[in-house]
Amino acid sequence: MTDTIRILLCEDQTLMRQGLRTILELEQGLQVVGEAADGEEAVSQYNTLRDQGLGPDIVLMDVQMPRMSGVQATAVLTTSDAGARVIILTTFDYEDYVYDAIKAGAMGYLLKDVPADELVATIRQVYAGEASIQPKIANKLLMDFGRKGRASNTKQQEELSPREIEILKLLAEGASNRRIAEKLVLAEGTVKNHVSNILSKLHTENRTQAVYLARQRKLL
Numbered sequence: 779m780t781d782t783i784r785i786l787l788c789e790d791q792t793l794m795r796q797g798l799r800t801i802l803e804l805e806q807g808l809q810v811v812g813e814a815a816d817g818e819e820a821v822s823q824y825n826t827l828r829d830q831g832l833g834p835d836i837v838l839m840d841v842q843m844p845r846m847s848g849v850q851a852t853a854v855l856t857t858s859d860a861g862a863r864v865i866i867l868t869t870f871d872y873e874d875y876v877y878d879a880i881k882a883g884a885m886g887y888l889l890k891d892v893p894a895d896e897l898v899a900t901i902r903q904v905y906a907g908e909a910s911i912q913p914k915i916a917n918k919l920l921m922d923f924g925r926k927g928r929a930s931n932t933k934q935q936e937e938l939s940p941r942e943i944e945i946l947k948l949l950a951e952g953a954s955n956r957r958i959a960e961k962l963v964l965a966e967g968t969v970k971n972h973v974s975n976i977l978s979k980l981h982t983e984n985r986t987q988a989v990y991l992a993r994q995r996k997l998l
Contacts, residue, residue, distance in 0.1 A: 783905050784811040784833030788820040788851065789867075790843045794890070798838065798867075801894050808901065817846025821854050828859070836901050839884070841868040841875055849878045856883030856984070860954045863904050867897075876911075883984050886910040907952030909990050936979045943997065945972050950989045950998055 785802060787810055789795040795813055802808045811832050814820035820839065827834050837855065839848040846854075848866060855862040865886035866879045879887055885904045888897060889912065896912075903910045938946065948958045955973065959966040973985070982988045992998050 786834035817851035853882035
């Protein structure tokens, strides 16, 4: 990979944050461009770096941090910037944490005991626009989706139109509404309406959930 992936580290434990920086900067093509010790600082650092044209391309986000949690900070970032790519890195694999993180728009969820090579591989995968969740965590998430799916099966399941499938594939590549509009020669408002319809039909709350569920159902 020739591109340099610019990373913002968000972790309240100094030793852990320094260790992550060391690991990542040993890898060719990865650059840590900022650090944050709490959720509010993470949002502030992200906006500052973006304004300076320094990315970040990937945000590594701890869950439990002072002032604003990692999940809350993730929701703020993905709401203000549809292109934000957040990977949750935490010691917790509780279903509620996993679901809340994905609901907030995180594209990856890893436990802190993950090997360094798997962390790096996940960063590259999410940078390429693909969601990534460790298998044992994904199993928990799928079980939760399964329960929610059984509860929602009383509703008529609507099929996605060819245009919606086309847009869903671009969402899976990490494309923004504007990028999709340009590629498909559509108005950005039209794309936004299609995305809303996709979320509604799949009974999901954000793009990451929709892409993840579509892959599980082999729609992509």
